Amino acid sequence: MKRSHVISVVATVLVSVGALVGVLVGGLSPLLGLDLRGGVSVVYKPARPVNTATLNETINIIRNRVDALGVAQPNIGTQGGNIVVDLPGVKNRAQALAVIGRTAQLYFRPVLCPVPMGPVAKVGQSAPVLSGLPPSCTSGANFAKLGNTPRRLDKASLPVLLPAVNPSTGKMDLRYVLGPSQLSGSALKTATASLNPQSGHWGIDFTLTSKGSPAFDNLARLDYQKQLAIVLDGVVESAPVINSTSFAGQGRISGHFSAQQAKSLALVLRYGALPVQLDQQTVQSVSPTLGAASLSAGIVAGLAGLALVMLYTIAYYRALGVVVVAGLATTAALLYSIISVLSRTNGLTLDLAGVTGLIVSVGVTVDSYVVYFERLKDEIRSGASIRASVDRGFARAFRTIVAADLVSLIGAAVLYLLSIAQVRGFAFFLGLSTLLDIATAWVFTRPLVILLGRSRTFREARWLGVARGLGMPVGGTGA
DSSP states (O other): OHHHHHHHHHHHHHHHHHHHHHHHHTTOOOEEOHHHHOEEEEEEEESSOOOHHHHHHHHHHHHHHHHHHTOSSOEEEEETTEEEEEEETOSOHHHHHHHHTOOOOEEEEEEEEEEEOOOOOOTTSOOGGGTTOOHHHHTTOOHHHHOSOOGGGOOTTSOEEEEEOOTTTSSSOEEEEEOOOSEEGGGEEEEEEEEOTTTOOEEEEEEEOTTHHHHHHHHHHHTTTSBEEEEETTEEEEOOBOOOSOOTTEEEEEEEEOHHHHHHHHHHHHTOOOSSOEEEEEEEEEOHHHHHHHHHHHHHHHHHHHHHHHHHHHHHHTHHHHHHHHHHHHHHHHHHHHHHHHHHHHOOEEOHHHHHHHHHHHHHHHHHHHHHHHHHHHHHHTTOOHHHHHHHHHHHHHHHHHHHHHHHHHHHHHHHHHOOHHHHHHHHHHHHHHHHHHHHIIIIIHHHHHHHHHOHHHHHOTTTOHHHHTTOOTTOOOO
């Protein structure tokens, strides 16, 4: 039995030290959150009132886009009727903002006729630039009064007048009268940016879903040898002439895109359009200075408090207080290693709320030791020897330790499931450290206390003896 206790203690130390050395040698460390590392925080407001389901759908699409950008552990949630997106450590702010808030509403519309650019007509006045157009071009819509169709009125079922990028100049100096949409971006399955080696222009190659492919071919048959406009967020990106009636489920959006524009566009098309247009309200660059100062202050306060706890436990429990110090060091090494690995593999970030959860967990861990040691005192008061007490005292104390830790775990789980953002971080780190507390109590604290209690040297030592820590005079320690 004594050998198994030695193996358990030594194995725990080797695992914790080995894990810590491994992550340090491997260059792993915890990823810091927005308040500690800095980044971008942006607030979006829906252009029209939406229900909760639409808001949640919008958040999910934004989250998919942000994940594709490689931003570690973003915080995306609601604040009233607005959507708040926190991007810690974002490297390309412009790209991120262009991707996450873009509606990406894609329509395929037949071109009824081109319209030269000119002054937009005021309501109630005729527009000379639109005079003389064939009736088939303006039938069913009063374009003379409407001018360019605003984005909010770009309805799939209505004809529209939209600006277009001129393929010759790359400028938005063309307009088209377009018929109702015959297909939307929901027909797309995937989208990938690529460079056309012949033209030297970037574009987006897309594949269609099983339902979208026949629908696109049917559209091609209807508009064969005619222009088909590819409209993205109210702008005609390209208007190619359909020269085939079968596309085998594939197509390409061409235009004057830069490499970054094409890649960003492909990303937003890949995850679908937002169900509502978002208006950007505020963009705030978050400096890590304040968070870093708070972290430094918190670490100093935490270390000072931890040092006082250690000194008190050693003074009160003597050798058993050393067990507390060793147990906390073991748990700290394991926690750092686990957090570092999760940061690398799952994008876990550590923010101020998470640090708070870790500090709270120290109290939970120390409570476990106090419960165990006080149980040993009760055993001794009942007449048992130290050796007998350490052998059977843990089994009775462990039930109390598990019950107390279970309360913390339940609280952490409820917070994690029902809350968002930083509160979830607090709950996760509190739960993780509490689980480690239970494991460490069984594989490290229990066998080490038993070993110390069975050793006459440690039982009867003058200053750090286990007997003194448990309130038993030296010489009355028992066998």
